[in-house]
Structures are given as C-alpha cells and as structure tokens.
Amino acid sequence: MEYFIQQLLNALQLGSLYALIALGYSMVYGVLLLINFAHGDIFMVGAFLGVFGSITLDLPFVPTLILSMVLTGLLGVTIERVAYKPLRQASRLSVVITALGVGLLLENGMLALTGANPRSYPQDFITTTVYNFGGVSISNVKILIIVLAAVLFAGLYTIVQRTKWGMAMRAISYDKFAVPLMGVSQDQIISLTFLLGAGLAAAGGILWGVAFPVLNPYMGMRVGWKAFIAAVVGGIGDIRGAAIGGLLLGFIEIMVPAYGASFGISSTWRDPIAFGLLLIILVVRPTGLFGVARRQKV
Amino acid sequence: MAKRFISLALAVVMVALGTFTVAAQDDCDFVGEVVIGVIAPLTGDIPKVGQSTVEAARMAVEEVNAECGLTIDDENYEVVIIIEDNEAKAESSVAVATRLIVEEDVIAIIGPQASKQAVPTGQVANDRETPMISPWSTNPATTLDRPWVFRAAFLDPFQGPVVAGFVVSEFGAETAAVLYDVASDYPKGLAENFRDAAEAAGVDVVAFESFTTGDTDFSSQLTSIIAANPDVLFTPQYYNEVPLIVQQARELGFEGPIVGSDSWGTPDLIELCGEACEGLFFSTHYAPDIATEVGQTFINAYEERYGAKPDDVAALTYDAFQLLFTAIEDANSLDKADIRDALANIELFEGVTGLMSFDEQGDPIKCAVIIQIKDGAFTYYDSACPAGFPPE
Amino acid sequence: MLFSVHDLHVSYGSIKAVHGVSFDVDEGEIVTLIGANGAGKSTILNTIAGLLRPDQGEIIYQGTNLARMNAHDVVRLGVALVPEGRRIFGNLTVYENLRLAGFQISGQELERRIERAFEYFPRLAERRNQLGDTLSGGEQQMLAVGRALVTGGRLMLLDEPSMGLAPILVQHIFEILAEINQRGTTILLVEQNAHMALKLANRGYVLETGSIVLSGPSAELSASPEVQRAYLGG
Numbered sequence: 001m002e003y004f005i006q007q008l009l010n011a012l013q014l015g016s017l018y019a020l021i022a023l024g025y026s027m028v029y030g031v032l033l034l035i036n037f038a039h040g041d042i043f044m045v046g047a048f049l050g051v052f053g054s055i056t057l058d059l060p061f062v063p064t065l066i067l068s069m070v071l072t073g074l075l076g077v078t079i080e081r082v083a084y085k086p087l088r089q090a091s092r093l094s095v096v097i098t099a100l101g102v103g104l105l106l107e108n109g110m111l112a113l114t115g116a117n118p119r120s121y122p123q124d125f126i127t128t129t130v131y132n133f134g135g136v137s138i139s140n141v142k143i144l145i146i147v148l149a150a151v152l153f154a155g156l157y158t159i160v161q162r163t164k165w166g167m168a169m170r171a172i173s174y175d176k177f178a179v180p181l182m183g184v185s186q187d188q189i190i191s192l193t194f195l196l197g198a199g200l201a202a203a204g205g206i207l208w209g210v211a212f213p214v215l216n217p218y219m220g221m222r223v224g225w226k227a228f229i230a231a232v233v234g235g236i237g238d239i240r241g242a243a244i245g246g247l248l249l250g251f252i253e254i255m256v257p258a259y260g261a262s263f264g265i266s267s268t269w270r271d272p273i274a275f276g277l278l279l280i281i282l283v284v285r286p287t288g289l290f291g292v293a294r295r296q297k298v
Numbered sequence: 299m300a301k302r303f304i305s306l307a308l309a310v311v312m313v314a315l316g317t318f319t320v321a322a323q324d325d326c327d328f329v330g331e332v333v334i335g336v337i338a339p340l341t342g343d344i345p346k347v348g349q350s351t352v353e354a355a356r357m358a359v360e361e362v363n364a365e366c367g368l369t370i371d372d373e374n375y376e377v378v379i380i381i382e383d384n385e386a387k388a389e390s391s392v393a394v395a396t397r398l399i400v401e402e403d404v405i406a407i408i409g410p411q412a413s414k415q416a417v418p419t420g421q422v423a424n425d426r427e428t429p430m431i432s433p434w435s436t437n438p439a440t441t442l443d444r445p446w447v448f449r450a451a452f453l454d455p456f457q458g459p460v461v462a463g464f465v466v467s468e469f470g471a472e473t474a475a476v477l478y479d480v481a482s483d484y485p486k487g488l489a490e491n492f493r494d495a496a497e498a499a500g501v502d503v504v505a506f507e508s509f510t511t512g513d514t515d516f517s518s519q520l521t522s523i524i525a526a527n528p529d530v531l532f533t534p535q536y537y538n539e540v541p542l543i544v545q546q547a548r549e550l551g552f553e554g555p556i557v558g559s560d561s562w563g564t565p566d567l568i569e570l571c572g573e574a575c576e577g578l579f580f581s582t583h584y585a586p587d588i589a590t591e592v593g594q595t596f597i598n599a600y601e602e603r604y605g606a607k608p609d610d611v612a613a614l615t616y617d618a619f620q621l622l623f624t625a626i627e628d629a630n631s632l633d634k635a636d637i638r639d640a641l642a643n644i645e646l647f648e649g650v651t652g653l654m655s656f657d658e659q660g661d662p663i664k665c666a667v668i669i670q671i672k673d674g675a676f677t678y679y680d681s682a683c684p685a686g687f688p689p690e
Numbered sequence: 691m692l693f694s695v696h697d698l699h700v701s702y703g704s705i706k707a708v709h710g711v712s713f714d715v716d717e718g719e720i721v722t723l724i725g726a727n728g729a730g731k732s733t734i735l736n737t738i739a740g741l742l743r744p745d746q747g748e749i750i751y752q753g754t755n756l757a758r759m760n761a762h763d764v765v766r767l768g769v770a771l772v773p774e775g776r777r778i779f780g781n782l783t784v785y786e787n788l789r790l791a792g793f794q795i796s797g798q799e800l801e802r803r804i805e806r807a808f809e810y811f812p813r814l815a816e817r818r819n820q821l822g823d824t825l826s827g828g829e830q831q832m833l834a835v836g837r838a839l840v841t842g843g844r845l846m847l848l849d850e851p852s853m854g855l856a857p858i859l860v861q862h863i864f865e866i867l868a869e870i871n872q873r874g875t876t877i878l879l880v881e882q883n884a885h886m887a888l889k890l891a892n893r894g895y896v897l898e899t900g901s902i903v904l905s906g907p908s909a910e911l912s913a914s915p916e917v918q919r920a921y922l923g924g
Binding site for chain 2 (some may be wrong): 003006007010011013094111115116117118119120123128130132137139141142149169209211212213216218222248253254255256257258266268270271
C-alpha cells in the first residue's frame with residue numbers, strides 16, 4: 001500500500017508537469033487550429049529564464065517564477081505576432097514548418113547564448129526537505145509542484161469559464177468569423193492565448209528545473225512531444241482534457257515500470273506501453289477524452 | 299564558466315573551418331602532413347566530454363609539432379587534426395567517421411568517447427581498415443574482434459569487479475541495486491558486469507532497474523529499488539544524469555551510499571549535483587593527486603593552458619594521441635596497416651593514466667582508482683589493479 | 691442622415707461582387723436591400739460591418755467613414771450585424787453569448803442590455819444556461835438578434851433573418867424587429883424574402899448582380915411590375 005501511494009505521488013508530480021505544458025498546446029490549438037510545435041522550446045526558455053532570475057539576478061523562487069512567466073508569456077506573444085500572424089491565410093503546412101523553425105531557432109539561440117553545458121538552479125533556490133509518513137516519502141518539492149500546478153490550472157479554468165476573455169477564447173475556437181462582430185479584437189484574444197499558454201509553460205519549466213535540475217537547450221523537445229501527445233489524448237482544444245491527458249501520461253509512465261516487473265515486463269517497455277495505451281484511447285475515442293468532433297463550417 | 303564557453307566556441311569554429319593546423323616551428327622542414335581525425339561530442343548531452351577531448355587533442359598536437367612533428371625515415375611530418383562533432387549520437391558518429399576516412403583520407407581516428415558512439419563507429423573504422431583509438435570507451439564490444447580498433451581505457455569487465463569489490467570492502471554490502479540506461483552501451487555493459495561480479499562476491503542484487511536515454515524522471519524505478527531495501531545503489535550513468543538520480547533517490551528516502559563509475563568523472567557533476575553528491579564514490583582511470591611524473595607534467599601544462607585540472611577524458615585522449623604517435627614512429631611508415639601492427643605490438647606504455655600494456659583484442663591492461671567526492675572536489679581514495687599488473 | 695454608402699466597390703480576389711452601390715438610411719428608418727442570391731447583399735453588409743475591405747467607396751456613419759475600420763471598432767460605434775446563418779456560439783450558453791456580445795461594456799449597462807434582450811425574447815431567458823447548440827433554429831435567430839441588441843446598435847444590420855425558419859417564426863421575429871425599430875433602433879435589412887421585407891420596411895433598394903437597379907418607398911416597390919415578377923412571384 002505504501003508502495004502504491006508512493007508511486008501515485010510520483011505520478012502526480014510528473015503528470016502535473018506534463019499537464020502544465022499540455023495546456024499551452026491545447027489552448028493555441030483551440031483558438032487557431034495551430035499545433036504550436038515551438039511550445040516545447042518555449043517551455044525550455046521558461047526554465048532557462050529561471051536560471052537567469054535565480055543566478056544572474058539572485059532572486060528567490062517566487063519572483064523568479066513570476067519573472068519567467070511574464071517574460072516567457074511575452075515571448076509567446078511575440079512569436080505569434082512575428083511568425084504565425086503573417087501566415088493566418090497560408091496553408092497549414094507552411095505554419096507547421098514555421099513552428100518547427102521557431103523551435104529550432106529557440107533551441108540553437110539558447111545553445112549559442114548559454115553553451116551546451118547543462119545548467120541548474122542554485123542550491124538554496126528550493127531547499128529540499130523530505131517528510132516521511134508511515135513509509136511514504138514526500139518532499140516539499142513534490143508538494144510544491146502538485147499544489148502549484150493545481151492552483152495554476154484552477155486559475156486558468158476560471159479565466160476560461162468565467163471571464164469575458166475566456167468566453168471570447170472559447171467563441172473563437174467555435175467560430176472565428178462571428179467574433180469581431182461582438183466587438184472583440186481577434187488579435188487581442190490570440191495574443192492572450194499565447195500569453196497564458198507560454199506563461200504556464202514557463203511555470204512548468206521552472207518546476208521541471210526544480211524537480212530535475214539538469215537543464216539543457218534540447219530539454220524541450222522530448223518533454224514537448226510528450227505533452228503534445230497528452231493534449232491530443234485529452235482532446236486537444238479542451239483545457240480539462242490537457243490536464244487529464246497530462247496526469248494520465250504521468251500515471252502510465254510511472255506505473256508501467258512500477259508494476260511491469262511483476263508481469264515480467266522490464267522498465268525498458270515504459271515508452272512503448274505508455275504510448276500503446278494512449279494509441280488505444282485514440283482508437284476508441286479519436287477526438288480524445290474530452291474532445292468533440294469539430295463540425296466543418298463553410 | 300565564460301572561459302570554458304569561449305574554448306568550446308573556438309572548438310565549434312574549428313569544426314566549421316574543417317581543419318585546424320597548429321602553428322609549428324619554422325625550421326622543421328616538414329615534408330608532409332599526418333592527418334588524424336578526432337570525433338568528439340561537442341554538442342548534445344555530454345558537451346563537457348567534447349570540450350575536454352578537443353582541449354587535450356590540441357595540446358598533444360601542438361606539443362608534438364613543437365618538437366618538429368613525427369619522424370618517418372628521418373624526415374619531419376607535421377601533425378594535423380580534423381575535429382568532427384558527433385552530437386553524442388551514434389548515427390552522427392558513424393557518418394562523420396565515414397566522411398573522415400573517405401573524404402579526408404585520415405590516417406587514424408581518435409574517438410569517439412562514449413561507448414554508445416564508439417561501438418558502432420568502431421565497425422566503420424574496422425571495415426574501412428583505418429586504425430581507431432577510443433580514449434574513453436570501456437564497453438568490450440568497441441574493440442571485440444576488430445583488429446583495427448584500440449582504446450586507452452580499461453574495460454567494463456574489469457571495472458565491474460573493481461566497484462563490486464569496493465562496495466563489499468568499504469560498506470560491507472550484502473545487497474545491492476542497479477539503475478542504468480538500457481539504451482546506451484556503456485551503462486548497460488557495466489551494469490551487467492557489476493551485477494555478475496557482485497553476485498560472484500556474494501552480494502545479492504535485489505533490484506536491477508533500467509530506463510532509456512533522455513529520461514529525467516526515475517522516481518518509479520527508485521521507488522522499486524527502495525522497496526527492495528538494498529545496502530548500496532550502483533548507477534553507471536553520465537554526469538548529466540547522476541545529479542537527477544541522486545537527488546530523486548534522496549527525496550524518495552534512500553539513505554544508503556550511491557556508487558558510480560568513470561562516467562561520473564567530469565567536474566561539472568559537482569556543480570550540477572552540489573551537496574547531494576558529497577561523500578559519494580566512483581571508480582575511474584586516474585586521479586590527479588597520485589599522478590606519476592609523466593602525469594604531473596601533463597597536468598601542469600594543461601592547467602597552465604586551460605586554467606582547470608584535466609578530467610579523465612582529457613587524460614585518456616592525451617594518452618591516445620601519445621599511443622598513436624608512438625605507433626607511427628615505431629612503424630616508421632604512413633601506411634595504415636603498418637600503424638595498426640605497431641599499435642598492436644606496443645608492449646608497455648607509460649601514459650598520463652599510468653602504465654598499460656595491450657592484450658590481443660587491443661585492450662589495455664591497467665589499474666583503476668576509486669575517487670571520493672569530498673569538499674566539492676574529486677579526491678583519490680584507493681587503487682585497484684588486475685592480478686599480476688604492473689609487472690615487476 | 692444617419693448612414694450612407696457612396697459608390698461602394700467590393701471584390702473577392704479578382705471577382706467583383708459589388709459595383710458602385712450607393713444608398714442611404716435615415717435615423718429611425720427600416721430600409722431593406724432585396725435581391726436574388728448572389729446579388730451582393732451579404733457582401734455589402736459584411737463590408738459595412740468591417741469584415742471585408744472595399745476596393746473603393748465610402749461608408750459614412752454619423753460623419754465617420756467606416757470603410758477602413760476593423761469590425762470590432764465598427765461595433766464600438768454602435769453598428770451591430772446579425773450575420774447570415776446566425777453564427778451563434780454553440781459551445782457557449784445563451785447567457786454567455788449575450789455576455790460576449792457586450793464585450794466592450796460592463797457593469798449595470800451590460801446587465802440592463804442583457805435584460806432588455808430577455809424582455810424581447812422571453813424564450814431566451816428560459817434557456818439562459820443552455821448551450822447554443824441545443825437551441826432550435828428560431829431560438830438561435832432570436833439569440834442572434836439578442837446579441838445585436840446587447841452589442842448596442844443605433845444601427846442594426848440584419849442578413850437574411852428569415853432564412854431556414856418556418857413562416858410563423860419569421861412572422862414573430864419580424865414583429866419584434868418592428869418593435870425594436872419603434873424603440874429607436876435604425877434597421878438595414880437584407881432579405882431574399884422580398885415580400886416580408888417590403889412589408890416591414892419604409893423604403894427599399896433592389897440589387898441585381900452588384901448594382902442597384904430600383905429604389906423607392908416599400909409600397910411603390912411592391913407595386914412595381916419588375917419587382918412583382920422577379921421577387922414576389924407575381
């Protein structure tokens with residue numbers, strides 16, 4: 001039982017991180033029908049801005065987190081304005097290639113800026129404390145990640161469900177044409193979407209860096225792909241789906257090695273089994289857990 | 299940090315330029331060039347390894363050219379190196395090795411470093427009959443049944459028992475756990491060697507957990523390991539993974555010793571891992587604190603030049619160059635087959651990393667050392683030599 | 691004069707849809723543009739609303755030229771379009787649709803306008819928390835008009851409000867449009883259903899392949915033999 005609870009906590013931590021990143025994919029797709037392949041690299045920039053805040057500026061955790069979320073959010077807005085906006089009328093393929101290009105630019109730009117050596121946050125950024133409850137170990141880092149991710153998700157959910165900005169975001173995802181007739185500037189809503197998505201990715205990046213303190217400019221690629229898959233499985237375009245998809249991926253990735261051995265499955269099978277399960281979900285529900293089939297409009 | 303970055307940047311520029319000719323004495327009357335290929339991970343997961351490779355290679359080449367290069371039939375040949383980045387990827391490594399041999403017509407290759415790249419690249423060198431020395435690869439497969447491939451490092455089947463013996467003598471371990479990357483040749487080979495040696499020494503390996511390259515979350519495997527309650531955890535991973543493993547193990551409540559292998563021996567490990575790695579042990583090729591005269595000369599020159607102590611990659615790369623130079627001069631020829639034969643016939647060689655001789659597979663027989671991370675530095679702790687070595 | 695259009699030319703790519711159309715609407719009037727499918731009626735409305743850019747021409751509303759304005763800025767001036775096909779947001783509730791229509795206003799004014807929309811269409815009030823997708827066609831049209839009321843028009847542009855609705859519902863909606871007009875909103879109505887439109891409107895213009903071919907008071911147009919033959923099935 002302790003073993004299961006311990007693994008469940010492990011899964012919650014990993015899943016929360018995936019969820020934070022998956023939200024950005026899902027929001028941008030919802031509003032623009034664009035898969036922002038640079039999103040994983042935006043996450044990486046968020047993590048590195050944490051290095052900038054904590055080491056270069058010598059800031060504590062909370063100001064570093066806010067600084068990185070704001071700057072990364074603005075980076076997201078800038079990327080949309082400069083790279084994607086001119087291509088709104090262009091073919092899907094051009095936009096996808098542009099997004100991949102932006103990702104490479106961020107990766108290699110960061111490589112040139114900071115070098116290839118991995119970085120980490122300072123020792124006193126978050127001083128790890130481990131608590132033990134009847135055989136279950138939980139560190140303050142795990143608590144921080146799980147709680148902060150939940151709070152950020154709740155905040156985002158409130159914005160999307162309760163505010164006029166959120167209504168506009170949902171409205172755009174349903175029918176772009178009619179939105180300006182409501183007096184809503186589409187560009188502003190798109191910018192807001194990128195601001196929120198990139199800001200959450202930055203929070204994910206910093207928390208990732210606290211949990212896994214070896215940061216390199218390529219870190220966003222792999223994590224980004226996984227979060228993207230989580231968003232698709234959850235039902236891309238729906239933020240609840242992104243959160244559930246992220247948690248589910250974390251859960252599978254932890255539980256396969258945790259219990260695989262008792263079925264004679266080595267932990268090497270983690271990724272094949274994890275992605276196999278996700279594929280099965282997509283076969284059963286092609287639009288993902290929360291997705292609805294999009295009606296084609298003329 | 300800035301300085302290291304600059305030298306890495308320089309290395310990258312050199313790659314971009316293709317060749318890098320070291321300024322030589324004017325009065326040597328060079329009659330030709332000896333072109334040697336160097337394959338190093340300048341970018342990718344382990345850039346520090348690439349940086350050390352390039353630094354040691356440049357130093358070895360400049361030193362030999364300052365002495366009028368290599369002498370063949372009483373004529374002086376200038377040594378030229380071509381450095382290629384393999385991005386720490388096996389496929390890139392194979393591609394650049396082929397390019398070096400076919401297009402640049404190199405006489406020999408130094409590198410690649412990590413077994414993941416060295417094992418497949420060794421096949422290319424062997425097939426194309428070009429001598430290759432991997433300074434750092436410890437996986438047996440790199441040289442196995444490949445007469446053209448050599449190395450400067452000891453082998454995992456030796457390192458495995460060294461670490462297994464150490465955990466018994468130091469910690470009185472009765473149970474052990476292993477966590478390793480199953481997708482990478484070096485950790486996989488060493489993990490298996492350690493397991494076999496530990497079990498032969500009466501240590502029960504209660505958990506043998508794996509992950510794949512690029513993973514950062516090991517909490518599931520570590521939770522399983524902790525549930526098996528081992529006395530010691532062995533993890534033969536690279537310096538960019540060790541901090542993650544150590545920190546996560548501690549967060550999950552593992553309090554026993556964590557032991558590693560030569561892949562730990564990059565000083566960046568200490569920077570990334572900090573307090574968490576203090577007091578831990580690993581086995582490796584050499585310890586600067588017990589260097590012989592040959593070693594001390596190298597360490598001093600390197601420190602003067604680059605402002606930091608050479609790590610094991612730098613020391614082994616430097617040794618690999620010395621072995622190659624010795625073989626070329628022994629062969630007294632620029633024919634690749636002659637050089638290969640001369641390499642195979644080196645009897646006892648004193649390098650920076652100590653005395654070594656070679657067996658019929660092209661593998662050195664040499665001693666290992668145990669290093670402890672103490673006060674934020676790699677500190678010599680103990681030595682372990684194969685039976686009957688060094689010869690009296 | 692509340693609103694006038696001078697020499698408006700609009701094209702989609704190389705295809706010209708509107709060739710030099712001019713007309714005007716006085717404060718408090720209901721004016722209708724009638725014409726067959728493809729005559730350019732929707733194009734004219736979408737251009738006025740700022741969704742399309744004209745090639746040339748002026749759209750003067752209270753002394754301001756709307757021709758180069760963004761749609762969301764046109765809304766700010768009090769011009770609201772009820773688009774063809776209603777275009778309500780099916781993933782938002784009735785209330786949210788109305789709330790979003792009041793994007794640029796807030797507080798009491800917003801609540802007052804939403805309440806007014808509910809007064810005109812009590813059916814919407816009953817369904818305030820239902821998703822747009824679950825409404826019937828008639829209810830969706832009510833919601834579309836309701837949104838325009840919240841957006842707050844002095845000038846309401848309606849694009850084919852009768853389309854796809856049962857005659858009884860069309861009757862009902864047109865009655866409410868008359869009421870909205872009586873309470874001070876000027877209406878520009880585009881319709882294929884010329885019969886209903888001319889009954890409601892004070893004046894009308896007849897559009898054929900992008901040009902105005904006939905204009906005059908509704909009664910006069912209804913009586914004209916061309917209109918009778920082409921649009922009133924006479």
